[in-house]
Amino acid sequence: MRFSKMFIPTLREAPADAESISHILMLRAGYVRQLAAGLYIFLPLGWRVLGRINAILKQEMEAIGAQEISMPILHPAEIWQQTGRWDVIGDEMFRLKDRNDRDFCLGMTHEEIMTWLASREIRSYRDLPQVWYQIQTKLRDEARPKSGVLRTREFIMKDSYSFDATDEGLEKNYQLHAEAYHRIFNRCGLRFMQVESDPGMMGGGYSHEFMAPSPAGEDEIALCDGCGYSANVELALSVPSAIDLQEWDKEEIHTPEKRTIKEVSNFLKLAPMYFIKSILVITDQGPVLALVRGDQELHEKKLARIIGSHRPAQKIEVKEILGVEAGFIGPMGRDMRIVADNSLKEGSYVGGANKPHYHVKGVKADRDFRAEWHDIHIAKQGDLCTNCGKPLHVERVIEIGNIFKLGTKYSGALKAVFLDENGQEKPIIMGSYGIGPARIAAAAVEQNFDKDGIIWPKSIAPFDIELVPINMNDPKTVEVAEALYKELTSDGFALLLDDREERAGVKFKDADLIGIPIQIIIGEKNLKEGLVEIKDRKTKETVRVKVEEVAASLKQT
């Protein structure tokens, strides 16, 4: 392609409403434009990148036997009502009516529709397994679109769905997908890891996420260097750092106006880890008291898995229910449901005395209160691995893919059943597997850039090579540029030829910004010796090569 004929609107300055690296660079380098919050236009360069990513996705999906199909984006409500998600999901689903007042929604994902298809067409175990996938637009009315192309309201997703007769079949397809995902992300040049995750709204039992480390990410994962344990902090288990267990005699202490752990800790000159943090939450079945160690944070999702959905109690409610104001509440002598973090089992602690301006030192589990014991704290840097006891570290990541074992959640609801060898009717066992191509692109930029611009991994760059003839008025320069363009194109490289009548500085700046991995610079002085420069975008290293040897030297790398 010729630069002069291609629409590549580069920007010298970053638009004010871009914050994250990938957002700024993709805007500045002319890859995308924003239409509205969370809605992006992919310009020619951006679309080429997505095209290359999608080509890799297709190859690897086909390689594990997945078959590409295409599903509608507009879905009738009934199918979503049958699985219950029409009601469960809420504001995140775009809903609309047709001219006959029938309810529809825009697809946020395609479990329902894929399962509907299976329910109509699959009859026998002989029809199984099937793996269907598509690269299709999804729509979600995100509460807060952000970070450019990383979190949008409309986005393309590669989503595949496996249909099996047996759990072993599902396990196999799950593993095949995990392996394919490793190949895909490796080929896309990303640093990533696979972690255990929370299935969330997908339901079902078991899932993993693929995470690309980046400060721009929205998720955090806990990693163990010792045994390789890795999980989203949403469910990561951990052993809080050990403390010298205390066995204090029980003693009431006057703590005037000292309400928070921090205040009491400073007042008593005692580290926060020797305190019990008592948090009152409200569930449909009534109030529950949650206890964590003073240096920990309560993990609401972990708690929700034990007691169901809940919300924090308001200050007034604390007073009404517990009879004492927040800040001095404790578990002692409470006749209510108490869920406590495992770390409080041993030793004695300081907790609220259940009377204003007093705390109690020497509160001891089982003697002074009874609780259900669980891991309900947020795993944090420095906590220890529950497997091997080595320290965990916490890293910020971009979610680039996920795999779910759905089981029969959708097939059951939509009556997607088959007859097994014995003529018995059974629900199909399903899995679903997603990858966001735009997130791969954004993660690649977040992981590979410098002050001058993007540095694309070779596999997903919009072009393999950019030719930079410096002086378009020099006939020899143009001649060599055209010849190289022809030769390298026929060698199978994708070339961008910067044939604009621009000054050298402008071309260099744009080339670095756009981030094509190899630049070939064609200048008059070098040409006199029959040489051109091959420059590596990442290292900025330049080698001078004879014009005739350019093709050969590129094939080596």
Add this chain to the structure above:
RNA sequence: CGGGGCGUAGCGCAGUUUGGUAGCGCGCACGGUUCGGGACCGUGAAGUCGGAGGUUCAAAUCCUCUCGCCCCGACCA
């Protein structure tokens, strides 16, 4: 949905406090000089000051309402 910030030319911004009828840089068009890291000189085009209403002789500026965008949080494959 809660908190904060911002809407003035294609982009980045000043002007708003103290009302007087809109400006700078980049970009764009034309002419000239330049030509290996975003050149220089000259000329020029381009703005319902996000929108609506109000106050006033007069509103980008003051008041009310409204829309949009960004950030933090809540939420979330």
